Amino acid sequence: MSYGLLLTLHLLAAIAFAGTVFFEVVLLAGARRHLPAAVARATEQALGDRAVAVMPWVLMVLYGAGLGLAWQHRAALAAAYAAPLASSFGLLLALKIGLALSVFGHFLAAMWWRRRGVLGGRRSHRLHLSVFCHVLAIVLLAKAMFYLHW
Numbered sequence: 001m002s003y004g005l006l007l008t009l010h011l012l013a014a015i016a017f018a019g020t021v022f023f024e025v026v027l028l029a030g031a032r033r034h035l036p037a038a039v040a041r042a043t044e045q046a047l048g049d050r051a052v053a054v055m056p057w058v059l060m061v062l063y064g065a066g067l068g069l070a071w072q073h074r075a076a077l078a079a080a081y082a083a084p085l086a087s088s089f090g091l092l093l094a095l096k097i098g099l100a101l102s103v104f105g106h107f108l109a110a111m112w113w114r115r116r117g118v119l120g121g122r123r124s125h126r127l128h129l130s131v132f133c134h135v136l137a138i139v140l141l142a143k144a145m146f147y148l149h150w
Contacts, residue, residue: 006068013062018135020051020058025132029125052114059107063100070097088148096141103134 028047032040070077073093080090110127113119119127 001068003069003072006065006072009061010065010069013058013065014139016058017055017062018139020055021128021132021135025128048114052111055107059104063104066097066100089145092141092145092148096138096145099134099138099141103131103138106131106134 024047028044032044035043070093073090076087076090077094077097079087080094084091084094106127110119110124113123
């Protein structure tokens with residue numbers, strides 16, 4: 001698959017995922033305070049159900065395209081492993097991949113907790129906040145990879 005197509009798929013899936021996380025952490029959390037508790041719970045349940053249906057596909061495209069892009073940059077990743085400070089691009093890419101793997105772990109934990117019926121309240125809030133911070137760092141690293149050089 002061409003680099004341009006992989007990059008486009010990766011960016012579109014990243015926008016969908018990051019936008020969903022932004023909506024849940026920033027917009028929904030602020031709106032929740034102004035809604036009756038029953039309405040807030042029903043809204044969160046409906047959004048959660050929809051996310052469970054859509055996010056696996058978004059993540060499949062995001063991570064699949066990401067793997068294809070990482071393969072294109074395997075030499076830089078190998079160099080970053082051998083000498084981390086030799087290349088800003090390789091180091092930042094490796095950090096970005098590490099954060100992306102952590103986000104995937106968060107997603108797996110969320111699915112596990114949801115199936116067991118223990119994903120709610122404080123646990124859900126902390127999970128979403130952690131993913132939000134990870135996503136912000138990933139976006140900054142993605143830009144920095146092409147503009148920070150040493």
